Amino acid sequence: MDALLDLPQLRTFFTLAQTGSFTACARRLNRTQSAVSHAMARLEELAGVRLLERRGRSLGLTEEGRRLYQACEQVFATLDAASEDLRRHQSLSKGRLRVGATVEFGSSILMRHMQPFLAANPDLEIDFTLSHDLLAPLLRDDLDLIIDCLEHLLPSLKKTPLFRETYVVACAPAFRKAHRIRVPGDLGRCPVLSLDKAGTWWNRFLMAVPGRDQPQLERFIAIDHIRAMIHAAAEGMGALLVPRYSVLEELERGDLVALFPAIRPAEDRFSIYQKKVKASQEKQKLLTRYLQGLSPAEFGS
Amino acid sequence: MDALLDLPQLRTFFTLAQTGSFTACARRLNRTQSAVSHAMARLEELAGVRLLERRGRSLGLTEEGRRLYQACEQVFATLDAASEDLRRHQSLSKGRLRVGATVEFGSSILMRHMQPFLAANPDLEIDFTLSHDLLAPLLRDDLDLIIDCLEHLLPSLKKTPLFRETYVVACAPAFRKAHRIRVPGDLGRCPVLSLDKAGTWWNRFLMAVPGRDQPQLERFIAIDHIRAMIHAAAEGMGALLVPRYSVLEELERGDLVALFPAIRPAEDRFSIYQKKVKASQEKQKLLTRYLQGLSPAEFGS
DNA sequence: GTCCATGCATGAATAGTACTCATGAACAGG
DNA sequence: CCTGTTCATGAGTACTATTCATGCATGGAC
Known part of the structure; x- marks a missing residue:
């Protein structure tokens, strides 16, 4: 009867409308930006109408897009409720x-x-x-x-x-102040915590830094345990590079602050x-x- | 958030619930019975609950299935409305x-x-x-x-x-009466209309007839035009084998009657x-x- | 105005999913 | 009991979506 609408595509469209950005949407859905772009292209082509208003930096919905968005709200509401319902009633595994x-x-x-x-x-x-x-x-x-x-x-x-898994560079607030850390290059002067002695641990970060800002890291402190490293950093022993998930609490409490949010090490x-x-x-x-x-x-x- | 429900699967489930049979559902959706079976297996496995009650000939919905069905009703209602809306507003092609x-x-x-x-x-x-x-x-x-x-x-x-494209064997009602046609074997005695002189046209039918009922077709009347063949059959000149779509009106009006509905020639x-x-x-x-x-x-x- | 950064589009290659075809098992009717 | 449906299952295949690697355009800084 329809064959017109595809659920994953709609889900993409839906969260795209909410996030307001292809990249953000992609991150939210655990896809690449490319995937989102393709999906929207397909959807619009399928619909035969432009649904998104691409205006350079920001993007909005067209009239049709807005209507479709409302339909999505309804659909996903019932659908999510239904799957929630199923989940609840599924025979409990022992x-x-x-x-x-x-x-x-x-x-x-x-x-x-x-x-x-x-x-x-x-x-x-x-x-x-x-x-x-x-x-x-x-x-x-x-x-x-x-x-x-x-x-x-x-x-x-x-x-x-x-x-x-995304990585962050972080340090204690006092540490940042003391060493006046503002750009990646500033890290060269101060101690950094590394999982290994050679400091290859930091390559993941270095490779994401634009050429001219490359810091020359020299003062490595090796600690072969992430949790210990985090505690050390919180005490102001040095800057660290860790998976973001491992320091969520510290970041929230302010024990650590994230450095250079613009730089995104390989995930x-x-x-x-x-x-x-x-x-x-x-x-x-x-x-x-x-x-x-x-x-x-x-x-x- | 969900990742639990897949639209094509739900559509299948939905029409399956309506038709009450895997094969009927498959025909309605232009799929094979196998596809429907697979889809339902996936869906139930995904849901973690049995949704269908297979009781030999007939089949019903479980409690969960019924709830899911209701959700489907809503979802497809809005979804179909939305796609209808899109279709209406798409830029008219010139x-x-x-x-x-x-x-x-x-x-x-x-x-x-x-x-x-x-x-x-x-x-x-x-x-x-x-x-x-x-x-x-x-x-x-x-x-x-x-x-x-x-x-x-x-x-x-x-x-x-x-x-x-499904095929039917049909003839005029009077013709059936006159030749007392009840089983495929009865066709051997009466004239049949064929697109070609050799009668290979009828192989499609013959191959679908169980071995022992095989009629020995002998009296072929060759007409190399389907429409003409249909008129001829309606006049009682013989039985014919044609795509069903070509005789929908004749069957409805009663000018022709379908023979041996149980036998389904290759599609x-x-x-x-x-x-x-x-x-x-x-x-x-x-x-x-x-x-x-x-x-x-x-x-x- | 030029440079750089960011965000989206595009194209080829790949991975993953759903379909089909060909069987197999279970159940009802004659 | 046999025959004919109806659904399940498995292997092979075709197709669709995703990724990776680019290219293009726009907005902001200098």
Whole structure:
């Protein structure tokens, strides 16, 4: 009857209208800007009408776009309600699910969000394994799934993208003041915390800095534990480069301040790696879907 | 936020609930039964709940299914309204579009449905070419698109499936009475109309008849024009095998009656073959989408 | 006015999904 | 019990969406 409207496209259009920017929308939906652009092109072509007003920097909706937006509001309201309803009534899975994650991610972010999930599925028992070496236990059958930003090395694992891991450079407010840090170049003079002694840890940042602003980092302090590094930074020991999720609280409380927000180090993509076994498959899906449902903002992207 | 619900799947679920049968639903949506089955499997797996009650012959909805159905009603109502709205407001295309079809299909079905389309797009001029040999004019640039059940021989043509062409065996009511036709085998005794002298035309039917009922057709009357064949049959000259769409009116008026409804000869698939030229591309899409929007029932499938 | 930064568009290659075809199993009617 | 439906399942394929890598335009700073 219709064949005219495609849900993912509409969802994109909807959040695009809300965010007001292709890039922002893409980040919110865990897509690339290109994907959003393509999707909107398809949608407009399908509709046969221009829906967006591109005026350089800002963008708005056309008359038709506004009407479509209203339709979207309704549609997504009922749709989300329906899927919420389904989620509630789905037969509760019983049994055990063994989840792995790196300590840093697991202890900070993951734990925070597991509570509601466990509350919703009281019959599910979950074991968490937080370590740095997750692959071994996964292979040894100790784990059903892990959450990490590995490359996809094992074909036997199903990979489901979760969110983008963004990095921030940060330091204690007093530290910034003391060293008068304003541009990346200023970092050359002050101590920086690194996971490794050689300081290769900071390459991710350096590569994102425009050529002429390149700081010559020299005074590295090596700490091989992220949590410890964060505490050290909060005490004013130096600047650090960490996944944003690991310092959400510190940033909020003001223990740390983010430096150079304009510079965006390369992102990694956290994914869920599922082991393909029948026994825990349903439970894996349950958790996977729950985590996918969380907005990227919850992970600090 | 959701990622839980997929529109095509819901549409399938929706019409499945209405038709009450996988096969019927498939026919309505121009898919195979297999596709419907797969889609429902995915949907239920996604929802985590059984939505359908399979009880052998008949099928019903579970409690959750019923709720989802209601959500669908709402969603599709607004969605269809929205796309209707868009269609109305899309910039009217101007210019000429050259359409080809086989005489039989073109004169009977196509014409019947072009009126509303032309009314909706008054600035569009359409030329129809109805002939048996359509490929030549298409290549010679005389046509922008054709509607037929060709195989896809030219890679330069974009193929868009439209509907399934089903075949019926029919004859005049008096003819059936006179020859006491009840089972396929009975056809052996009476004259049958064929497009070709050898009677290969009837193979499509014969191949669908279970082995032991195979009639030995012997008395062929060759008429190389379908319309003429239909008139002949209506006069009681013999039984005929034709695409259902070509005799919709005759069947309705009772000039012809369908024989052996249980036997379904192999179907062909009508498609729209579009020439990839910029000039008429938009207009091609307009027409294509309009025809796709018509329910298969309108074409007699 | 020129330069640079940012935001969107475009095109080719790829990954992932949904369809079809060909079977298989279960159930009802003769 | 056999025959004919109806739905499920699995392998192969076609197609669609996404990404990556660019290109183009606009707005702001100097």
